[in-house]
Structure formats: structure tokens, C-alpha cells
Amino acid sequence: VIIFSFPPSSLLPFPAPEFGRLPPIRELSCFGRMAAWLLRVLWVLALVALLVGAASTTDPRPDGTSSAISWKDISPQRVWGSAANPGYRYAQTATVACETLMIMSHGYVMHGMMQRGDYQPIWLNDTWAFETISGRWYPLHFKGALPAGRMGASLVNWNNALYLFGGDDGGNQNSTSYVPGHYNIDLWRADLSETCAVPIEGAKMQGFPVMSWEQLKPSGIGMMPAARTRHSAVVFGDRMVIFGGLGYAIEKVIYLGDLWAWDFVANRWNEIRPEGPEGIPRARMCHTAVMLGGRMIVYGGFSGRADEPNYGDLWALDLEVPRWYPLRPVEGHVAPVPRGAHTAAADEVHQAMFVFGGGVRDPTTKTDSMNDIWRLDMQTLTWEEFKPRRDKFRESTLPHHRHFHTMVIIPASADAQSSRLYIYGGESYDPHYYFNDVWRAEVFPPSVSGHAHAKGDLLLSKAGMLSLMDIVSAWGLKGLAVLVAGVWALTIICGYLVDRKYGLFRDAIKKRK
Secondary structure, eight states: OOGGGSOTTOSSSSOBTTTBSOOOGGGSOHHHHHHHHHHHHHHHHHHHHHHHHHHOOOOOOTTSOSOEEEEEEOOSOOSSOOSSSOOOBBSOEEEEETTTEEEEEEEEEEESOTTTTOOEEEEEEEEEEEETTTTEEEEEOEESOOOOOOBSOEEEESSSEEEEEOOBOTTSSSOSSOOTTOBBOOEEEEEOHHHHTSOHHHHHHHOOOOEEEEEEOOSSSOOOOOOBBSOEEEEETTEEEEEEEEEEETTEEEEEEEEEEEETTTTEEEEEOOBOBTBOOOOOBSOEEEEETTEEEEEEEEOOOSSOOEEEEEEEEETTTTEEEEEOOOTTSOOOOOOBSOEEEEETTTTEEEEEEEEEEOTTOOEEEEEEEEEEETTTTEEEEEOOOOOSSSSOSSOOOBBSOEEEEEOOOTTOSOEEEEEEEEEETTTTEEEEEEEEEEEEOHHHHHHHHHHSOHHHHHHHHHHHHHHHHHHHHHHHHHHHHHHHHHHHHHHHHHHHHHOTTHHHHHHHO
16 A cells, blocks of 8 residues: 555656656666666655654663563553442552453542542442453452452452452541551452353453352461551462561551461461571561562562661562571662562563562651562572663653552463563652553563564564554554655655766656657
């Protein structure tokens, strides 16, 4: 279509002022005809190169030693909330289920205008599924009793079942006053077996089946963890392991550093008291923990101490022994700023951990949020920051800075060339925002990003058509017309310069006259 958009009887798209109407190609010499078609081919290649180069939002490095990342805002819509999408919130919890679903539940939002003073805190207890292939939200409906609204809870998936633990409900579900210390110790389970059995096409038509929450009671008599919020939880074998968080005792909040495991089979709690030949992690909240290589990796968090409010340390817990080990990244390399209220996700295939966003507290408890993303290579223990190139069409291709958001990773298969991170919601300061957007980050490991740069077609083959649609949606028809006109003008200039040099068309024009 692009080639034959030229007038068939001339080389240039419209008459050149010096020569008038150009002659048909058939009247040119053999060399002139070759030059004419060569210029047409060059015009097509130039247009394709501009479109592909403009569509690329990644910055792979040619040496293949650095990773590449491509951000994309895939939010279905941004409204307060409706039957089709969840509302703004932060301190919610999320996990992956049914291979392609991001399950998000609960959270907190201050509804209203804070400047006028008519705001109202809302502790949410709804649950949603974001289908990562179609990019669509689905509400999950439950019958019977529901977990109370809360923020700072944990959510894990084991054997196609959700397990929700802990959190903070502020003492009152709908109150303009916040009561500290009203943390939860309850554990809830929701079976996802029927949900995972529904094909996506069926979900689009009828939604997912109605489920039910079941509150679990420990079997027998035994010790239980303290009520807490803003802790971490991971799945190890047939156990859910929780670490740290914020508790409440003797009318004051306390930072926790204990370890507990819920046995999914035996339905009971067991405290874990690991060895620490090189010390153990200090008590903290708003940290992250992921399972990677059979170990629980803990990073960052808030300490509650004025002298060191933010942690940036790394710890590995061998749950077989159990034993804590400090992880010390290679010195001399860049590393992320110590932080809390961030998110982390583990890439088992490439043995790496991703960290995004979070906040940095100063002694006055003010928190500044961030939007940087880092990758920790567990084999070399080196950090790498991703800095994607600015998109040529939008002001930015990065999510807004935030904390208390959620992030999950869709695990890459053994032959996959990238992993996909999905970020939802959160809160930011300066200015103060709540979010309900969804961002996808496609991450290419070092070997793949280097290969993509060398070949030049990996990103295009995976998402070239989508990127072209992004151009049209971002620029509009007017912008696309400007791009085409610019390339067309470039062709005219090239043809004019070639003619002045070699006189390919003058003789033919004189003969016609």
C-alpha cells in the first residue's frame, strides 16, 4: 500500500518547482529507472524505520550485559470504581492464581476531599481478578461471611486456594477517627478450584463462579502469632511463613521480628526459631519477602528508629535448617536507596528479584515515594537499576512514584525470553494521590536484551503491531500525517539532489517539450 501510494507515472509525489511535471518512469534511461525505484524503496524503508524506532520504548544495550525493560499502562479505565473495575486504594494485597490471574483484595482509601475536611476513611473488603492476557478486571463474588475490611494484610495462593491473614482495620469500619492497634489475627481461606476451571471466554460472558470465604481455626491448643499488619508472607512447601510486621502491646505499637508458619495440612501454627551465626534481621514492617532458590529473601522495611528509619539490608532464610544468612551485594556497584512499603517479585527462571517503588522515611515520619525499579541477580549478588528511555510520544513511560502498592510476576517458562511484572494501585505524596491504574513491565534478562539489540527484530516480532497502534492512539491522525509528510518531503529532497548531480530527468523533460 505504501509503495503504490506514489503516482504511478512519476517518481516524486507532486511536481517539483524547477522542472514541472516529471516524466513517466518508462521514458527515463535504464539507470534512471533503477534510481527511481531505488528511491521508492528507500522511502518505504525510511518510513518503516521511523515507525519501528519511534515505537520502541526500551533501551537495550548492545553489549548484552544489561537488562531491558518496557513499561506500558494497561489500565482498563480510571474511575472511582464500578462493576467493571476496582476503585482507588492502597495497602491492598495481591497474589497470582490460575497462571494468568492477578488476584487483588482489600485495601484502604480516604474518600472525599481532604482539603475541605469532608473525607472519610474506608477499609475495603472486595476481591478482584485481573486477567493478564485480556487486560480486564473481573469482580469475584462471595457468599456467606466475609473477612472484615482491612489494609496491610497478606495474601498467598496454595493449591488453588487463597489465604488471607492479618491486617489493620483501624478499629472501626466507617469512621473519621483511626484507632491504632486494632490489628487482626484471623486467617481466611477461599477455594479457587472452580474459578481456575473457567476458560477466559466463559468468564467474559458470565464471570467467575460465586465462591465463599472460610475462617480457619487452628486445630488443637497451641501457640499463635501476635495480631499484626504490614508483615510479609510466602509459601514454602505446605506451609505459609510470615515474618515481622507491626504489632500492638501495652498500648503502643511494636515492631516485630518473629517467624511463624501455618501448616496448610495440619491446620496449626508453629513458631520458627532459626539460627543466626551471623546475626538475624532486626524487627521491621513494610518490608518484602519472596521465595527464590528454595530460600526466603527479605529486603528493606521501616524500623521505627530515628537513627535508621529505613532498611536496605538483604537476608536469606534457609527454611530446611532453619538458619538466617545475611546477603552482601558486591561492593562498588550501585544499589537501591534503603526503603519500605515497596514491592518485590521473584523470577525463578532467571534467578533474580525485582524491587519497585516504595517510600523513604525521615525522622519526622514523612514519607517520600519513588518509582524506580531494580533487579538483583542472585547468582552474582549485584543490583541493576532499569532506566527506560523516554517514550517519543508520551510525556513519560514510567508509573507515577508510589508506595503501598502491589506487584506480581507472571513466571516465565524455561524457554521464555522475558518476564512480566504487573503493578496496581498505591499512594503517593507531593502531590497526594491514590491510584487504581495497572502497569505492565516486560523485562528482558541481559542475554536476551543484548540479542534483541543485535538482531533488531525481537521486540518488533513480539509487539510490533501493538506498538504501531500505540503510535496512532498517542499521536492521532494529525500526528501520523505529519510523520508521513516529513518522510515524503525527505524523499523529494533526495530526488532533487540526485537529479542535480546526475541530471537523470532533465534530458527526458526536454525531449517531452
